[in-house]
Amino acid sequence: MTSPISHKLAPFLYPEKLVCEGPIAGYASYAEAPHTKTSPAYAQASAGWPPPYHLQNTADFLKTIQAQKQDSLLDIFCVDHESHLTLNYLFGNGFQLSLDFQSDLSVPSLTHLYANANWLECECYDLFGVRFEGHPHLKRLLLYPEFAGHPLRKAYPINKAQPLIPIYA
Amino acid sequence: MREELILSPAEEDLYRSHFHGLLPGQIQLHLGPIDPKLPFPIYFNLILEQRKIIKVSTEIGWSHQGIEKLLEQVSPEQGCEIIRRVNPLCPHIFEHLFRIASGLEGLDLEILKAERRFYYLHFIREILKLLGEHRLILLSEKNFEKFKSKFLNSKRIQKRLSGLGVISHAQALSYGLTGPSLKACQAPYTGDVWSRLVVKLDEISNPDLNTAPEGTLIISRQAGRVRIRTPAFAHAGALSVFLKNADLNDLVLILLSLGLVGTEIDR
Numbered sequence: 001m002t003s004p005i006s007h008k009l010a011p012f013l014y015p016e017k018l019v020c021e022g023p024i025a026g027y028a029s030y031a032e033a034p035h036t037k038t039s040p041a042y043a044q045a046s047a048g049w050p051p052p053y054h055l056q057n058t059a060d061f062l063k064t065i066q067a068q069k070q071d072s073l074l075d076i077f078c079v080d081h082e083s084h085l086t087l088n089y090l091f092g093n094g095f096q097l098s099l100d101f102q103s104d105l106s107v108p109s110l111t112h113l114y115a116n117a118n119w120l121e122c123e124c125y126d127l128f129g130v131r132f133e134g135h136p137h138l139k140r141l142l143l144y145p146e147f148a149g150h151p152l153r154k155a156y157p158i159n160k161a162q163p164l165i166p167i168y169a
Numbered sequence: 170m171r172e173e174l175i176l177s178p179a180e181e182d183l184y185r186s187h188f189h190g191l192l193p194g195q196i197q198l199h200l201g202p203i204d205p206k207l208p209f210p211i212y213f214n215l216i217l218e219q220r221k222i223i224k225v226s227t228e229i230g231w232s233h234q235g236i237e238k239l240l241e242q243v244s245p246e247q248g249c250e251i252i253r254r255v256n257p258l259c260p261h262i263f264e265h266l267f268r269i270a271s272g273l274e275g276l277d278l279e280i281l282k283a284e285r286r287f288y289y290l291h292f293i294r295e296i297l298k299l300l301g302e303h304r305l306i307l308l309s310e311k312n313f314e315k316f317k318s319k320f321l322n323s324k325r326i327q328k329r330l331s332g333l334g335v336i337s338h339a340q341a342l343s344y345g346l347t348g349p350s351l352k353a354c355q356a357p358y359t360g361d362v363w364s365r366l367v368v369k370l371d372e373i374s375n376p377d378l379n380t381a382p383e384g385t386l387i388i389s390r391q392a393g394r395v396r397i398r399t400p401a402f403a404h405a406g407a408l409s410v411f412l413k414n415a416d417l418n419d420l421v422l423i424l425l426s427l428g429l430v431g432t433e434i435d436r
Contacts, residue, residue, distance in 0.1 A: 071340040077396040090398075092342070116345040119406040127237075138403075142230040142435055151238055158238065 022116045060143060062108050073114040076153050077122060079126040085128060107137040127152040171231075194218055199416075202231045206421055209294070209431030211405070213412075214373075220417045225409045234434040240395035245271035248395070255397060256433040259288045263397070271427075289369040292428045293320075296366070299422060300329060317370050330363040334411040334423035344407035347400050350427060362426040401433040 006058055072092035079086045087107060089097045101107060109132035110117040122141040124130045129150035132138060140147065146164050149156050194229075201212040210231035216224040236255060240248045243266075252267045253260035262283050266277040294306050305323075306364060309316040320326065337344070339355040349368040358364035404427045411423050 034377070072345050074345050075396075075398045077398070114345070115343040115404050116403055119402070140230075142233045144230070145371045151235070158242065 031055055061097070064115065065089075065110065068095060073110065073117055073120075076110075076117065076124060078124045080128065080151070080152065084152050085130065087124070087130065089159065105127070106131040106133045108133050111135055126150070129153065172358065176298070190297040192217060192380065200420075202228070208421065208424060209423075209429065211431060211434075215412075215417070217228065217417060222412050222415050222420070223296065227405065227408050227411045229405055229431075229434050231319065231435070232431040234432065236436045237327070237395050237397060245273060245424065249273070255399065255436055256401075256430050258291060258430055259284050278346060287374045289373055292425050293366055295425050296330075296362075296422060297326075299425075300326060303324065317374065321367065321368065327363055330366065330422070330426075331359075331361055333362040333363045333419045334415060334426060335359065336410050340407070340410055341405045343411070346407060347403065362422060364425045397436050399433045399436065401427075401429050402436075404429055 007128065068091070070091040070093070074087065074092060075086050075088075075090040077090075079088065085103050086098050087099045087101070089099075089110075091097075099107065107130060109121055111132075111134065118136070119141060121130075121132045121135055122139055125132065125138050126140045126142055127150055139145075143151070144164070147162060149160065196217040199212070199214060201207055202210045212228040214226045214228075215222055221367070234254060236251060239251055243251065247385050249264050249267060252263045255263045261276055261280050265281060269275045279356055280334070291311060294309060297303075300322075303318060305320060308319065319414075323348050336344075336350070337360060338352060339352075341351050341354045341360070349365055349372065352358070353364040353368045354360040358368065411427070412420060415423060
């Protein structure tokens, strides 16, 4: 007999079942359902956030950030669009800025403006392989130095083997 | 052994410190990642003069679970179960934010208030345990108002915790700190361990979840990418400021006052 708890733990117990071809049933219905985008919870969550400022040039990017003079940087996160990467910067009072760039190019670092950019940029390098120009010490933050590849890239398979981890057949 | 090969204690100290790139009188201490004193797995490389911390470098990632990658693969309903593992001590606030960002209905605010009360009191009790105040711990379980007034009027605890782990308001903004740590930097508070605990006790008494700054969670829908921005990650990045010039005895007190959890830093 299968208990509900074992059903909840299924993604942890059988990770190979998560890798499927095509859209996942629950995820597809969620994306198409009209009620989700008009629900009051969604409106509440998205209210008060101005639309992000899109840039594609690193020179414009630095000029815009220096002109903004924001107190604090809350977050830097990266999105892999397969053809290119997008870096999203979220500042203290809700100002958002996103930068599209090719994955083999480097991006200017913000460590001279904000202290927490140091770890956030290390995290982007660790998980996406983004190289930041002018960063004092770009290193792997969450994973270990021997780790091969950047796991949050779309091309990285979820069941890829790593050199230091033995494979038990 | 020939006599000229034996160094005097002063010479030996100089030789050793030069070998590790330290100044004379400084020692290097590796603390963690697993240590009975530490509340969660984290690695510190400390440079000490006597017991005073001169320089800190921190390494995280010892409890990394890959939750952001896992959440890409599942539906939002399954994701609610997974995101509770970000912080086992306060799972519902993360679930609440994830639900709102996914277009699902959020949780009851009463659950979140009770959870925050437990979370703050847990770390205050851990600090009191280190200070040997076992009567106050028992009182906190029975009568919160009486406990609060006794805690705030205790000169002994205030003297012990004042001036530890100080951060200025400008530094706190630059490191992206939120919540009680940022509130404790502004007047009338002074940004130390004591003021952080006072702010937390005030927030338990006057729960106002709408104005309290909490962690932010952002979901990029079209790309199928989940990003969890946790307050503990920002606090762990600022540990070099919190621990600078602190006594080695106070390291665990400062860590507990920030309310850090290893899984929340690493996700």
